[in-house]
Amino acid sequence: MSQRISRSLILLFTIILLILACSKKKxxxxxxxxxxxxxxxxxxxxxxxxxxxxxxxxxxxxxxxIVCSSIGTSVIYxxxxxxxxxxxxxxxxxxxxxxxxxxxxxxTATVSSTIQDEAGNRPSExxxxxxxxxxxxxxxxxxxxxxxLSKSLCDIAYSGSAFxxxxxxxxxxxxxxxxxxxxxxxxxxGDLHKIIWADxxxxxxxxxxxxxxxxxxxxxxxxxxxxxxxxxxxxxxTGDMYVAVGGHYVTDGSMLADVRTSADAITWDSESIExxxxxSSVVWTGDRFIASGFQVPGLVYAIxxxxxxxxxxxxxxxxxxxxxxxDVAWSxxxxxxxxxxxxxxxxxxxxxxxxxxxxxQNHQSRAIEWTGSQFVAVGHxxxxxxxxxxxxxxxxxxGVLTDLYGVWxxxxxxxxxxxxxxxxxx
Numbered sequence: 001m002s003q004r005i006s007r008s009l010i011l012l013f014t015i016i017l018l019i020l021a022c023s024k025k026k027x028x029x030x031x032x033x034x035x036x037x038x039x040x041x042x043x044x045x046x047x048x049x050x051x052x053x054x055x056x057x058x059x060x061x062x063x064x065x066i067v068c069s070s071i072g073t074s075v076i077y078x079x080x081x082x083x084x085x086x087x088x089x090x091x092x093x094x095x096x097x098x099x100x101x102x103x104x105x106x107x108t109a110t111v112s113s114t115i116q117d118e119a120g121n122r123p124s125e126x127x128x129x130x131x132x133x134x135x136x137x138x139x140x141x142x143x144x145x146x147x148x149l150s151k152s153l154c155d156i157a158y159s160g161s162a163f164x165x166x167x168x169x170x171x172x173x174x175x176x177x178x179x180x181x182x183x184x185x186x187x188x189x190g191d192l193h194k195i196i197w198a199d200x201x202x203x204x205x206x207x208x209x210x211x212x213x214x215x216x217x218x219x220x221x222x223x224x225x226x227x228x229x230x231x232x233x234x235x236x237x238t239g240d241m242y243v244a245v246g247g248h249y250v251t252d253g254s255m256l257a258d259v260r261t262s263a264d265a266i267t268w269d270s271e272s273i274e275x276x277x278x279x280s281s282v283v284w285t286g287d288r289f290i291a292s293g294f295q296v297p298g299l300v301y302a303i304x305x306x307x308x309x310x311x312x313x314x315x316x317x318x319x320x321x322x323x324x325x326x327d328v329a330w331s332x333x334x335x336x337x338x339x340x341x342x343x344x345x346x347x348x349x350x351x352x353x354x355x356x357x358x359x360x361q362n363h364q365s366r367a368i369e370w371t372g373s374q375f376v377a378v379g380h381x382x383x384x385x386x387x388x389x390x391x392x393x394x395x396x397x398x399g400v401l402t403d404l405y406g407v408w409x410x411x412x413x414x415x416x417x418x419x420x421x422x423x424x425x426x
Contacts, residue, residue, distance in 0.1 A: 034119035045131035058095040065090040103136040136426035145422040153417040155406030164217035166192035198237035205232035247278025292325035316354040338365040371409030378404035
């Protein structure tokens with residue numbers, strides 16, 4: 001056989017083998033079996049997280065996508081119970097509560113074991129974690145404390161360790177936590193209108209030029225009493241000086257303002273200012289005192305200022321058809337005077353020039369306080385309003401219809417009083 005024929009036969013044989021090899025059917029390769037159930041990789045809030053916003057949604061991230069039809073409304077649930085909606089996003093579940101969660105509450109969150117991946121695998125048990133919500137911002141929500149008292153409360157102060165509230169016929173009550181209250185026996189017999197904490201002592205003022213002090217709200221010492229017709233309505237401490245203001249009627253039916261000053265809250269001097277009217281409140285701006293009140297006859301409502309506490313200048317008046325300036329507060333940038341007028345208040349950047357501001361909601365306030373971060377105004381029918389700047393105001397639900405006459409506040413807590421009711425927030 002020739003060499004050419006041999007090569008031809010070899011080539012033909014190779015082609016036949018290739019044809020036979022390609023004609024064989026390939027067996028399908030089975031994918032590996034998925035026996036691993038979905039696991040929780042992370043959560044928000046994280047386990048043990050505190051100060052969680054009550055408005056936040058819960059987020060659960062899983063190790064693999066799940067069948068979204070496998071989740072129901074209770075795939076994530078909370079204890080204490082909170083109703084909400086769960087949304088599936090492949091490997092993520094988002095639970096959004098229908099209402100805000102409770103403040104200052106520890107929740108246990110549970111992911112149901114009913115979830116399954118595309119292979120039908122389900123977790124062998126539920127997944128749980130805990131988190132705690134933050135405190136409510138002061139002024140937003142209020143707690144009512146109903147006391148058993150025969151006389152109404154007019155004002156409240158806080159020392160850092162105790163609340164003390166004062167009121168009609170010398171009523172004084174004290175609490176270390178704002179929840180449990182004790183009636184305190186004091187030398188006071190007339191109405192007590194105002195109380196402040198002045199670094200180291202409580203100072204309370206009232207009818208008949210009555211002024212008393214206490215280091216703790218329990219033991220009280222009378223510092224001044226005077227004419228029965230003269231009333232001290234408010235008191236303020238500058239850090240170096242105490243000033244109490246008020247007024248009294250004279251024979252022609254008008255009133256004269258009364259001012260008492262002291263360097264130590266023990267010895268008080270009378271200031272003869274001969275200003276017509278009665279001062280209802282007083283505040284110190286760092287540069288001057290601002291007092292609000294009214295004049296009679298004719299009920300003209302007024303604002304006074306003084307740089308010394310002795311010499312007072314009338315700065316603003318308005319008729320009885322407008323506001324009764326019941327109280328005034330200073331933020332460091334603006335002074336706000338409020339009163340019976342439900343639709344307007346006064347504001348000033350220095351206490352010297354005053355302008356009215358129309359309110360979008362009826363106020364009828366009796367007291368106002370700057371807490372360090374916001375104004376809080378309280379008044380008729382349990383009205384409570386807060387404002388960061390004295391311009392934009394938000395009505396807060398107090399839960400009571402009692403007229404509120406006094407308010408104290410800090411950046412951490414606020415308290416208001418009226419009748420036999422004490423309100424605290426948060």
